[in-house]
Amino acid sequence: MSMATDSATSGLHLVGKLLDPVSRPDPYPVYAEFRALGPVWVEEISALVVTGYRDCETLLRDPRLSSERWRHFDAARDADPFPPDAPSSVRQPWFLSMDAPDHTRLRRLVSSAFTARTVARMEPYVTRLVDDLLDQACEQDTFDVVSGLAYTLPMTVICHLLGVPTADERLFHGWSAQLTRQLDGFSAPGDGEEELWAGGMVELHRYINELVGDRRRSPRRDDLISELLAARDGGDVLSHDELVSTLVLLLVAGHETTVNLIANGVLALLRHPGHLAALRDGQAKTSPVGQGGGRVTASAVVEEVLRHDPPVQLTARVAREDLRVGDAQAPAGALVILLLAAAHRDPEANADPDRFDPARAQVRHLGFSAGPHFCLGAPLARLEGRVALDAFARRVREPRLVADPPPYREHINLRGVSELRVAHGGGGR
Ligand code: HEM
Numbered sequence: 001m002s003m004a005t006d007s008a009t010s011g012l013h014l015v016g017k018l019l020d021p022v023s024r025p026d027p028y029p030v031y032a033e034f035r036a037l038g039p040v041w042v043e044e045i046s047a048l049v050v051t052g053y054r055d056c057e058t059l060l061r062d063p064r065l066s067s068e069r070w071r072h073f074d075a076a077r078d079a080d081p082f083p084p085d086a087p088s089s090v091r092q093p094w095f096l097s098m099d100a101p102d103h104t105r106l107r108r109l110v111s112s113a114f115t116a117r118t119v120a121r122m123e124p125y126v127t128r129l130v131d132d133l134l135d136q137a138c139e140q141d142t143f144d145v146v147s148g149l150a151y152t153l154p155m156t157v158i159c160h161l162l163g164v165p166t167a168d169e170r171l172f173h174g175w176s177a178q179l180t181r182q183l184d185g186f187s188a189p190g191d192g193e194e195e196l197w198a199g200g201m202v203e204l205h206r207y208i209n210e211l212v213g214d215r216r217r218s219p220r221r222d223d224l225i226s227e228l229l230a231a232r233d234g235g236d237v238l239s240h241d242e243l244v245s246t247l248v249l250l251l252v253a254g255h256e257t258t259v260n261l262i263a264n265g266v267l268a269l270l271r272h273p274g275h276l277a278a279l280r281d282g283q284a285k286t287s288p289v290g291q292g293g294g295r296v297t298a299s300a301v302v303e304e305v306l307r308h309d310p311p312v313q314l315t316a317r318v319a320r321e322d323l324r325v326g327d328a329q330a331p332a333g334a335l336v337i338l339l340l341a342a343a344h345r346d347p348e349a350n351a352d353p354d355r356f357d358p359a360r361a362q363v364r365h366l367g368f369s370a371g372p373h374f375c376l377g378a379p380l381a382r383l384e385g386r387v388a389l390d391a392f393a394r395r396v397r398e399p400r401l402v403a404d405p406p407p408y409r410e411h412i413n414l415r416g417v418s419e420l421r422v423a424h425g426g427g428g429r
Helices: 003-017 028-037 053-060 069-076 103-112 116-119 124-139 144-152 151-160 166-182 194-217 224-230 240-256 258-271 273-281 297-308 378-395
Strands: 038-040 047-050 140-143 315-319 322-323 329-332 334-337 421-423
Touching: 003 028, 003 038, 003 047, 003 069, 038 329, 047 322, 047 329, 053 334, 069 315, 103 240, 116 378, 124 144, 124 151, 124 297, 124 378, 124 421, 140 144, 140 151, 144 258, 144 378, 151 166, 151 224, 151 258, 151 334, 151 378, 166 240, 194 240, 194 329, 224 240, 240 258, 258 273, 258 297, 258 378, 273 297, 273 378, 297 378
Parallel strands: 047 334
Antiparallel strands: 038 047, 140 421, 315 334, 322 329
């Protein structure tokens, strides 16, 4: 058996292991096996799987890779998944899935409305919200961190930011969950998931179309939809469909990622009581890794969670031309899967990488990607994560995990717990 067949066989075997729900609580041993193979072409899924930190970082900036996966999906599809009366915006790809120059143009327009200042202004609102949520949660002897804090916070914040009426928030829960499956990275047309996804997509687009129509008629509200309606870059503006598709992207991206940052953060702190205590007491804690270590701040915990147990485990691209990465080759049109969560534990990027250590001297991660698609919501996600973890550590007394490992959702990419039940001894302000 040749080397190539060997690694292809084990590549497929590892893909199978990763897809197996048994791996969901701890996929990291599987990632380590992938890393040991190096970049690997997996013929059966026509994908190149990349796990080295330097390779992932370089490829995220490589213009030979395309984010326009839908072009290939559309070509492979037998039938249009959307009903004839679906709003035209469902066919407008969001800019996460576009390449330059279209991506550059849309991202610039959206960035002009969704700025770091917009986010910084939200801190008092986020702080109040977290305090209220923890007040409610701590009234019970045990509470679920996901429904009580980790999910509700980003959902409420993104709806507030966009100007979605609070009464409609719960509608998004179902739609967003349906769309998330599509983002999972391993799904392909014809696997039966698509109808579910298309249905959720159409309903969400109908809703946002109405909301935008509403704002056009009365545009003075101080919300992001109104700002995006007014956004200009020179003479350029967002078309109606571009605006709707951008709002759908912000809603989904804001919902399904930050929940895992907060839940994974609480889980890590509960598994490492020393770090939890250091965060609560604001003590300096010396790291066994790196030079001298630093304080355990909520910001440092956020960065370490993004590295150690990232909310977005992978991203994917399509090779525009034949591609060689290390000893592996992929033909033009192939999928390139960048296992970010595996790259974060590459010992060449981070010392003692399996160790959760928010006091490490340097944290290198691609949790928000790198290059042109670097997460536009990173400042908001960092703000929400910092405020939530800080308040949890300070306020919830003697917190204990009710189940370890907790139950996980089925997603591979936007991987996270479905419930994180915590027992505690009270929660003062
Ligand atoms: C912890 C929370 C979050 C994580 C881990 C995360 C992660 C990511 C990653 C990895 C990408 C790039 C994917 C790629 O390169 O293919 C991305 C893109 C993006 N994210 Fe986030 N995200 C988070 C929260 C948010 C929030 C709260 C928002 C908005 C409210 C947001 C909006 C976006 C947008 C608009 C893009 C597309 C950027 C582009 O294509 O230029 N994200 N995010």
